Amino acid sequence: MNSQSILTRCALVTLFLALLLPPVETAFGQWSAPDELRTQMSVLNDEQTEFITSGAVLEFIPERQLEHELATRDADGLRSFVDDLMSFAAEMSYDPERDMGAAPLNLNARSFNNSALPTPAPLRELKREPGPFSVHRYLFAQSGVPTFGGAKVAIWPEDLVAGNVDVAIIGVPNNMGSGRRDAGSGPNAMRAMDTIATPDMQSLVKPLEALSVVDYGSFTIDYMSTERTVDHVTDMVAETAGTGAIPMLVGGDTSMLYPGVKGVARTHGMGTFGLLHFSAHPDTERFGDHTISDRQALFLLLDQGIVEGSETIQVGLRGPAVDAETLQWLRSKEVRYHTMAEIRQRGFEEVLKRMLREVDKGPDAFFVSVDVSVIDPAEMVAAGRITSNGMRIEDVTRAIRHVCAAKDIVGFEITDMAPMLDLSRLSVIHSNAVLNACLVGIAVRKAGLDPDYVHPLALDHGQR
Amino acid sequence: MTIDSFELRAAKPVVATTMVAILLAPVTWAQDDTVQTPEYVVGEQAYPFDTNDPRVKDKPPIELPDSVAPKLNLLTAEESEFLKSGAARRFAGSAEDTVEALEERTPEEVKAWVNAMQDVVANNRYTEGRDLPNIPLNTESPRFNAWRLQRPRSMDPEREPGPLPLGRYGGYGGPPTFGRFAIALSQEDLVAGEVDVAILGAPLNMGSGWRDSGAQATIDLRLFSWGMGGSDQYALIKPSEVLTIVDYGDVAVDNSSTERSMQHVRKIVREVAETGAIPMIVGGDHSLEYPNVAALADVYGKEKVSVIHFDSHYDAWWGEESHLINHGYPVYRLINEGHVRGADYIQVGLRSGGLDKSAFNWMREIGMRYHNMAEVEVRGWDAVIDRVVAEASEEGRKLHISFDIDVLDPAFAVATGTPVPGGMTMREAITIVRRLCAETNVVGFDLVELHPALDPTYKTTLNSSYIIKACLTGLAMNKEGLTTVHYLSPLSSEHATDDYYGDQQKYLDATEAEKEPEE
Numbered sequence: 001m002n003s004q005s006i007l008t009r010c011a012l013v014t015l016f017l018a019l020l021l022p023p024v025e026t027a028f029g030q031w032s033a034p035d036e037l038r039t040q041m042s043v044l045n046d047e048q049t050e051f052i053t054s055g056a057v058l059e060f061i062p063e064r065q066l067e068h069e070l071a072t073r074d075a076d077g078l079r080s081f082v083d084d085l086m087s088f089a090a091e092m093s094y095d096p097e098r099d100m101g102a103a104p105l106n107l108n109a110r111s112f113n114n115s116a117l118p119t120p121a122p123l124r125e126l127k128r129e130p131g132p133f134s135v136h137r138y139l140f141a142q143s144g145v146p147t148f149g150g151a152k153v154a155i156w157p158e159d160l161v162a163g164n165v166d167v168a169i170i171g172v173p174n175n176m177g178s179g180r181r182d183a184g185s186g187p188n189a190m191r192a193m194d195t196i197a198t199p200d201m202q203s204l205v206k207p208l209e210a211l212s213v214v215d216y217g218s219f220t221i222d223y224m225s226t227e228r229t230v231d232h233v234t235d236m237v238a239e240t241a242g243t244g245a246i247p248m249l250v251g252g253d254t255s256m257l258y259p260g261v262k263g264v265a266r267t268h269g270m271g272t273f274g275l276l277h278f279s280a281h282p283d284t285e286r287f288g289d290h291t292i293s294d295r296q297a298l299f300l301l302l303d304q305g306i307v308e309g310s311e312t313i314q315v316g317l318r319g320p321a322v323d324a325e326t327l328q329w330l331r332s333k334e335v336r337y338h339t340m341a342e343i344r345q346r347g348f349e350e351v352l353k354r355m356l357r358e359v360d361k362g363p364d365a366f367f368v369s370v371d372v373s374v375i376d377p378a379e380m381v382a383a384g385r386i387t388s389n390g391m392r393i394e395d396v397t398r399a400i401r402h403v404c405a406a407k408d409i410v411g412f413e414i415t416d417m418a419p420m421l422d423l424s425r426l427s428v429i430h431s432n433a434v435l436n437a438c439l440v441g442i443a444v445r446k447a448g449l450d451p452d453y454v455h456p457l458a459l460d461h462g463q464r
Numbered sequence: 465m466t467i468d469s470f471e472l473r474a475a476k477p478v479v480a481t482t483m484v485a486i487l488l489a490p491v492t493w494a495q496d497d498t499v500q501t502p503e504y505v506v507g508e509q510a511y512p513f514d515t516n517d518p519r520v521k522d523k524p525p526i527e528l529p530d531s532v533a534p535k536l537n538l539l540t541a542e543e544s545e546f547l548k549s550g551a552a553r554r555f556a557g558s559a560e561d562t563v564e565a566l567e568e569r570t571p572e573e574v575k576a577w578v579n580a581m582q583d584v585v586a587n588n589r590y591t592e593g594r595d596l597p598n599i600p601l602n603t604e605s606p607r608f609n610a611w612r613l614q615r616p617r618s619m620d621p622e623r624e625p626g627p628l629p630l631g632r633y634g635g636y637g638g639p640p641t642f643g644r645f646a647i648a649l650s651q652e653d654l655v656a657g658e659v660d661v662a663i664l665g666a667p668l669n670m671g672s673g674w675r676d677s678g679a680q681a682t683i684d685l686r687l688f689s690w691g692m693g694g695s696d697q698y699a700l701i702k703p704s705e706v707l708t709i710v711d712y713g714d715v716a717v718d719n720s721s722t723e724r725s726m727q728h729v730r731k732i733v734r735e736v737a738e739t740g741a742i743p744m745i746v747g748g749d750h751s752l753e754y755p756n757v758a759a760l761a762d763v764y765g766k767e768k769v770s771v772i773h774f775d776s777h778y779d780a781w782w783g784e785e786s787h788l789i790n791h792g793y794p795v796y797r798l799i800n801e802g803h804v805r806g807a808d809y810i811q812v813g814l815r816s817g818g819l820d821k822s823a824f825n826w827m828r829e830i831g832m833r834y835h836n837m838a839e840v841e842v843r844g845w846d847a848v849i850d851r852v853v854a855e856a857s858e859e860g861r862k863l864h865i866s867f868d869i870d871v872l873d874p875a876f877a878v879a880t881g882t883p884v885p886g887g888m889t890m891r892e893a894i895t896i897v898r899r900l901c902a903e904t905n906v907v908g909f910d911l912v913e914l915h916p917a918l919d920p921t922y923k924t925t926l927n928s929s930y931i932i933k934a935c936l937t938g939l940a941m942n943k944e945g946l947t948t949v950h951y952l953s954p955l956s957s958e959h960a961t962d963d964y965y966g967d968q969q970k971y972l973d974a975t976e977a978e979k980e981p982e983e
Contacts, residue, residue, distance in 0.1 A: 061619070077618070084616030091613055094603040096507035102598035103723035104511040105590075105786045110520055112590040112786045120580035122573070123555055176720060180917070181675035223672055224722065224787045227599045289605040290720050420674060420917055 031055060031063050033070070043075040048082045051089070060085055103225075115222045116232035130162040132214045147215035148190065148250070149197030149207075149439075154214040160243040166211040167442060168245040169196075169435070171218030172233055172260070176226045177253030178294050179373075179385030182418035186431070187218050187250045189419035195432040200401070200440040203447070204455040207436070210443035216240065221252070226292050230259045237263025241411065246442065248435060251415030253384060254283060254294035254371045258301060261367055264411040265306045273410045274311035274362040275301070276403055278396060279371035280387040281319040282326050282337075294371075294385070294416070295321065302333050309333030311362050313355060315399070316340060316374035319387045340389060348395050356402060365408040368400060370434050372417045372427070382427030384416040393430050397437035404441025405451035412438045503758065503801070504727045508598060513801050517783020519826050522550025526559040528566075535566040538575045547578050555581045590786075599721065612716040612728045617650070625656035627710045640686040641711035642746070643693030643936075648710040654739040660707040661939060662736045663744045663932070665714035666729050670722045671749035671791045673881030674915055678748050681914040681925075682714050685746055685932075688925045696937040698898065699946060700953040703933070706940035712736060712743075722751045722789050730755035730762070737763040737908065742939065744932065747912030749881065750779055753794035753866045760864055760908045761803035769907065770808040770861045771798070772852070772900065774893075775868035776884035777816040778823065778834070791881075791913070794866075799830070806830030810855055812848075812896075813837060813871035816884050837886055845888075849896045853949075856904045864908035865900060865935065869928055876927050879919030890927055894934045901938025903947050909935050954978065 033041055033053060041049060051057055057066060069081060094101060106112070132152035137143040142150050148169040154160055160168060171187025190196070197213070199206045207213065219236045222228040233256060240247045241264050249260045261275060277298065284302070285295040292300065298314075301307050314330070318340040330337050336358045343351050359366065373383040376390035404412070417431045444451065456462075505511060525548050528536075536544050546552055547562070556562040566574060590597070602608070627646035630638025641647055642663040648654055654662060665682025669675055685692075693709075695702035703709065715732045717725040729745075733756050736743040745756050753773070760769045773779065773795060782788075782796035789797055798804045807830060815837040827834050833855055840848050856863055870880045873887035888896075900906065914928045941951060954960075954974035962968065 081616075081618045084618045088613055088616055092609055093606055094601075094608040096603070098506060099603075099609065100505050100507075100601070100724055100727065101603045102505075102508045102600045103721050104505050104509070104598050104788060105596075106515045106783065106788050107510070107590040107597060108515045109590065109784060109786045111588050111784050113588050113595065114785060117584060117587055120583055122576040122580035123584070175675050178719070180680070181669060182917075184675065222786075224670065224790050225599050226720070228596065228786070287605050287607050289602055289608045289611065289718075291600050291602050293720055418676075420676070423920065 031058065034067060037067060037070040040070050040073070040078065043078060044082060048079065048086065051082060051086050056089060057082075057085055060088060115220050115228070130156065130158040132159055132163040132165060132212070142194070146188070146191040146194070149213065149215075149436075150194055151197065151208065151213045151215045154216050157239055157243050160214070160216070160240065160245045163212055163214065165214050165243070165245040166446070167213045167248055167439065168216035168240050168243075169213065169248045169250065170216045170236075170240065171250050172221070172252040172256045173218055174221045174226060174229055174233075174252040174256050175223060176255060176293070177384040177416055177418070179383075179416070180418055180421060181253075181384065182382075182420040183251055183253045183384050183416045184221075184223070185419045186252060186415075186417045189417075189425070189428045190250055190432055190435070191215070193425060193428045193432055195429050196436050197439065198436055200444060201458055202401075202454050203440075203444050203449055204458055205440065205443045205447050205449070207439045207443040210447050211439070213439070214245075216245075216247075226255045227290075230255075230292055233259035234263040234266065237411070238266040241267035246409055247411050248438065249411070249413040249415075250435065251413065251417075254279070254281070254297055254415040255292055256415060257283070257294075257297040257369055257371075257413055258292060260369070260411060260413045261301050262304075262306050264367055268365065268410050270306050271308050271311075272363065273307070273365035273367055274313065274359070274407075275307040275367050275369065276313045276315070276359065277369045277371075278315045278374040278391075278400075279319075279369075280316055280340075280373040280383075280390055281371060281385055282314065282317055282321055282330065283371075284326055284329060285321065286329065302335070307367070309335045312336065313358050313362075314338065315351075315355060316343075316391050316396075318389060319373065319385065340391075343391070348391075352395070352399055355399065356406075359403050359407065362407075365410045366403060367411040367413075368403055368409060368438055369413045369415070370396065370400065371415050372431060372434070375430065375434075379430055380417070380427050382418050382420070382422035384418045384421075386421075393433060397433055400434065400437040401441045401444075402451050404438040405444040405449075406441075408445075409438065409442055503730075503762075508600075510597070511788055515783065515788070517796070519822060520783045521822075523553040525549050526553070526562060528559065529563065532563055532566045535569065535571055535574050538571045539578060543575070543578045543582070546582055551585055552578075552581050555584070599723070601721075601724070611718050625650070625652040627653060627657040627659065627708065640689065642686055642932075643689045643704070643709060643711070645693060645704065645709045645711050648712050651735045651739060654710070654712075654736065654741050657708055657710065659710050659739065659741045660943070661709045661744055661936065662712040662741045663709065663746065664712035664732065664736070665746045666717060666725075666748040666752050667714055667719075668717045668722065668725055668729075668748035668752055669719045670751065671881035671913060671915075673883075674918055675881065676915060676917055678717070678719065680916045681748065681928075682746050684916040684922070684925045685914065685929055686711070688922060688929045691926065692929045692933045692936070694933070696898075696933070696940075697956050698952050699902075699937055699941050700956050701937060701940050701944065701946070703936035703940040706943050707936070709936065715745075717748070722749075723787075726751070726755045726789060730759045733759035733908075734762050742906065743908050744935070745908075745910040745912075746928075746932070747910060747914065750775070750791040750866070750868050750912045751789050751794055752910060752912055753779070754789060754797050756866070756908060756910050757794075757798050757864050758801070758803050760862070764862055764907065766802050767805050767808065768862060769804060769864055770810070770856065771795075771804055771864045771866060772810045772812060772856055773866050773868075774812045774871040774888075775866075776813055776837075776870045776887055777868070777882065778811055778814050778819060778827070779868075780823070780827075806832050808861070809833070810852060811835065812852055813888055815886050816882075845892050849892070849899065852896065853899050853903055856900055860905050862907045863900070863904050865897070865906060865910070867897065867909070867911045867931060868913050869911065869924065869931070870913055872927065877914075877924045879915045879917070879924035880913045881915050882913070890930065893931060897931055897934040898938040898941075899950060901935040902941035902951065903938075903949065906935070906939065906942070 132154045135145040173184040175184030197208045283298040288296050312335045314337040373385045379393045629635035629646040667678035667682045669678030715729050733743045780795035781792040799806050809832045811834040869877045874883040876890045954971045958971040960971040
């Protein structure tokens, strides 16, 4: 049989197969080789045809481009093009004989676990009675060392217990965000700007008078590996929550949402609380090549059942990772998501109502989390994964204040503010406002007030 | 190191042999057959080189006076021994401090105190079953290698191999490239274009100081590259006319794992060096020195390349902590893996804190030549520059220059992850870099730790661009044979219309000698 006839036969078989194959379902609908391109495709062998018609190729090249290539290439060009794509596809997945499957560590290192060793009690230099303590010399004025909201400092769980602490604000300075970095400087920048603990304009409640709040320092991280950071942060969050204090975590990049929520779940139980997550990014990467990252944080929480999809509410989605596939996946998990498209279309008031109804119907307790990317860059230019056309700071703080006043809060987290990116420090001020919104909400609830309560003095000057 | 010695170290010789076979495959083209060691980990293997750092030592043990014996009543022999051992010194301090601490404590408290120290020491060590032995990746991911897979050439319209100018006007007017040079995307392009210098970015973003040194640096340097590609007044030479220089694009890095990025950077740098072109790598953090130099060793042979490390930090940390690479470790890792001899390292501009006597003693022991700012304070820059260039020129050795911009004073380079005041000026830096690239046998260059977001004036980016230009100038001088000690153009360095310095004739003669026939 000469090569010509082999080719012809192959072509005929291929054409036949191609005609039999059902159209390919893609994220944007169906794709099947358009009739006018089937002749061109007939030069491909079975394997090549299968690669094209199975839709596997669409991961590497959009269908518009594929159709263009099919229409314009000659037989040789098309064959080598498809071969190249196939060898590309073959190299995509892990091969233990070619690829590093795990980054090695120095198992001989004397300080292998240096980053996760709190000092045991007998080695602490100074003896003191447990309880939160002030770092300030004066009764009213602050004297130098910056703490969150000027709050007292606590270092050990026994300090939280002795002080009957309601809220422990904690830095988690992980610095491995997938956008621009420097979130590791977030906690200290927020400490250095004294705008937390301001009174609530609506109820006139002063959070630091209504609540026992401490700066619980920062949990340590391994700056070279989020993987090695996660367990320690999880343990420390669980320990903190175990004292009865609400951990309010200040990131750090958004990978820290995973140990934050997981630690709280270890104390309060998996699936016992809802998650209200403000972010431009879905963070539900399902097929990532790492085991933890900001892009995977929510996926891990849902996948491991730490929070239920039906009790998860996402607000402000618009980032580059939001595609039809992702939204479909969120739907399949019963996540209540509210994209910026919904907010634009229906108006924020309407979406807020809907969201609060979902919160009301949800469990008694909530974990509230804010990736600062949810806020528009005009008001939050220091977002590590900045995305234009976001929510107004006032809308975000209003929603958070309400939920923190209406529900039992088991944890709060603000992530991915990279101070270096904002010379004006406005982003720090707004990050503090976000944290304060929840702090105030918790205080309003503790004071026994309705979330919607407005102090008459705040509402009206009363003059006729 | 040979294959045999590797096998002795490996836990499973069969696996090791397989690994060697696999790893040999991509390096069979190497000119020197010393490239036989498995250079990186595949699968979930452990790191194949020794990880014991001989510099990590406990302090000497102490003796305790009999007077404190009653305090030690409750200790077991082992606990008592521990308290006196070197390992306990980092908690209990000197003999005097220890006695004082014992006197303050009851025997019960002493026991708790010692047990706490033992716990910390034990907990700090890797323990199988408790600690992760490595940093796992998600090997199930169908997109596992998506970060580093290269675009098949057939996806773009066919073109001849060779440097590709992006602009419409004599090569200008396109998207910004390093020095406005043409781009090259593959080894084929480098060979076809007979490229002398390939500038490539490596946007690694894992430094320990202010992060974000990576992605923005390689792009911003392209924006600020008008200086990089221009002519040089000191030597009256235009690098781009003497040399074929290309922008080789950015290397893919995984900014969630330095270790994982290293091998790919090494592969691409090797790809450049193999063609005989000089790779100039723009970082990214200083971890990159490791794959850059390792790649040169792959091509030119182990212990055949010397390195000048410009930095305010010595970057030879290692062994104390769990990671095997970060931007403070590249020097030690290169030496440990046998790519470079310690004696072939020259350090310039060191001044950071953290280095103690043992670090300097170690450098002296292995013959590393260090030129700290303290030496500059004693001898002055001119003398130090002469000495460094002389050392770097010894035996015509092949040289890689690793230029961490924090060697510069923060007045000139504030946009860097870990700045340290008291550094070099740009004038000094331009001189030494130009001289090294002209007078020695440079085979590689990197500029790292640029972090544009920290400098809204863009000054640091501009200065970085001019450091690269100084080297391009030197390389062009080298190619033109202008390699005499501290060559400067006799025409641009002296107007010679009078005899002010008493050497007018010398300059006139030199100018005459350099005249090209058509002038």
